[in-house]
Amino acid sequence: MNPPIELSSTFVGSGDIATSPYAYGRFDTPAWGPFEAALGKLEHAALPGLVYGSGLAAIASTLSLVPRGGTLFMPRHSYQGSLQSAGEIAERCGFDLVTVDIADTEAVIDALDALEANRSVADEDPTADDNRGVASAMLWIESPTNPMLEVADMPRLIAAARDRGILTAVDNTFATPLLQTPLDLGADVVVHSVTKYLAGHSDVVLGAALTSSDDLHVRLHADRSMRGAIAGPFEVWLALRGLRTLSVRMERAQDNAAQIADRLSSHPNVVETRYPGLPGDAGHDRAAGQMSGFGAIIVFCVETAQQATAIAEAVRLWTPATSLGGVESLIERRRRHASEPTSVPEGLLRLSVGIEHADDLWNDLDAAIRAAHVA
CATH class of the missing domain: 3.40.640.10 (Type I PLP-dependent aspartate aminotransferase-like (Major domain))
Structure with missing residues (x-):
């Protein structure tokens, strides 16, 4: 069921490199x-x-x-x-x-x-x-x-x-x-x-x-x-x-994202929520016409960079980290990177929604948002 892990960097052959299936691991290898x-x-x-x-x-x-x-x-x-x-x-x-x-x-x-x-x-x-x-x-x-x-x-x-x-x-x-x-x-x-x-x-x-x-x-x-x-x-x-699990992972993460985006869009302490799956989103109609789903990335904005940082530090189930697309849910204030365009709001948080239970994710995020607002 699984292909072998081919570790060889060198392949036997005396013919022309152009016609040999493999010659050297930098050009090609059965591992790829x-x-x-x-x-x-x-x-x-x-x-x-x-x-x-x-x-x-x-x-x-x-x-x-x-x-x-x-x-x-x-x-x-x-x-x-x-x-x-x-x-x-x-x-x-x-x-x-x-x-x-x-x-x-x-x-x-x-x-x-x-x-x-x-x-x-x-x-x-x-x-x-x-x-x-x-x-x-x-x-x-x-x-x-x-x-x-x-x-x-x-x-x-x-x-x-x-x-x-x-x-x-x-x-x-x-x-x-x-x-x-x-x-x-x-x-x-x-x-x-x-x-x-x-x-x-x-x-x-x-x-x-x-x-x-x-x-x-x-x-x-x-x-x-x-x-x-x-x-x-x-x-x-x-x-x-x-x-091999991309389809099931994306299905679950996307379903979670739709639920969380909908809740964020009506949250009293959230300034703006962006997610193509929201009917009011600027990209919704275009995405609905050319995509078969809306993905599992959400961004939302709070009033200040300090509030955004506090939210990322207060969550317990979400992980503050810079990557995305894994099975775990990640949160990040993007403007903490000096190279991020200045047109990205200081209070913007990017969410990579994973495959945990949607209610668990929401309860954790909602508590962090409310705590940061009070502080």
Whole structure:
């Protein structure tokens, strides 16, 4: 029932590396195959996925597809690690980083059109630098975003980017392939922090990238191999084991999240609750139209950073920690990270709802909120 854990880094063979099934563990190994195949099928990719040593390694590899002189469009409320990494890579590799409000479809399309206009000017100028007006650009999509839970109009944005010859990459960590499959909408690359929902037990650090393009797959594979962004055999085996329970874990966590979000939305000491499953949420209609569920991440705001910190310190069943997607419920004030965008409210708390009993979770959270308000 279980694939073996292949620990070999070296494989016997005297033939050409290009035609040998395996040559060296940095290029490929049977330790990765079952997980990469399974994730590829879940994401409806025409090719197996590529597993990486971390989610940020998969993100950096995907960003390597943006050429010098190109442009990367990224949501202003992307995962702060993605924004930080993109900024550093853009500066080092010589491409432009443009942040956009991914929930404002017209504004994003206007930004893409502005790039088209700049390309046209550069193409008409015979003295322009070779790197100006480069055809290749990338639109990065997070939906829902981390941590603001904004929902992008993915079908329209992906189509707009494709019409303009712009690559699209979608971070599907929050939704997982159970709730949306961006490749079916025409996205070029999908990335995951496997650490989160896919593995699901807070015991591995892994990432993945998937594409149905032979060319992009070759380029991503080459980047992973040459930069050594590879995963350990045991970690990938654990991720495959976790993947088997993704459906039941997500079903329970999502049901819990719906109940807790509904209760938070009417709590007298909560300023705002964001969850796409709430009928009054700004992203509700869009999420209902393009997702098969609303996920298990909630954010809510209280009046001050001090209150938010007090809540995170007062809970007993929830765990104050920075990750998400495991079986246990986590809580975190996101602005405690210096790299978090300043547009994220100081009093915002992100909840990763786990699979404990919903009433137990609510009673613990409600008590902490009330105690922090009194204090």
